Amino acid sequence: MSDDLHIPIVQEEAHVSKRVVATEKVRVSTTAEEQEVLVRETLRREQVDVTRVPIGREVTEVPATRTEGDVTIVPVFEERLVVEKRLFLVEELHVRRTVIVDPVELPTTLRRTRVEVERTQLDQQEEH
Numbered sequence: 001m002s003d004d005l006h007i008p009i010v011q012e013e014a015h016v017s018k019r020v021v022a023t024e025k026v027r028v029s030t031t032a033e034e035q036e037v038l039v040r041e042t043l044r045r046e047q048v049d050v051t052r053v054p055i056g057r058e059v060t061e062v063p064a065t066r067t068e069g070d071v072t073i074v075p076v077f078e079e080r081l082v083v084e085k086r087l088f089l090v091e092e093l094h095v096r097r098t099v100i101v102d103p104v105e106l107p108t109t110l111r112r113t114r115v116e117v118e119r120t121q122l123d124q125q126e127e128h
Helices: none
Strands: 024-059 066-068 071-081 085-121
Antiparallel strands (some): 024 085
């Protein structure tokens, strides 16, 4: 018999593994909603009235357009042949601006999306 002693050589190995475990379920749902609303707004517009004012007098130069209060006066002229050429102020246009404010109500539909999120915890037995 031999006096050889057999000693096994042992090596340990470590293995790490991961697994995915579901912990909850999430359900998202959306709901479209409509709401009838009445929109109120003020609209502004300008109205122009033109009044012709006859003048019929001779002038030496073309008058400038001018403003008196809320009236803009635009001269209208012509040259007339007499023995010599003379400048006549024929008429003036008096332009008056009036601001008119009209309240407006318009029915309209506004849309909105409502979102609901529902979470449910899973039991440990339902792990995957």
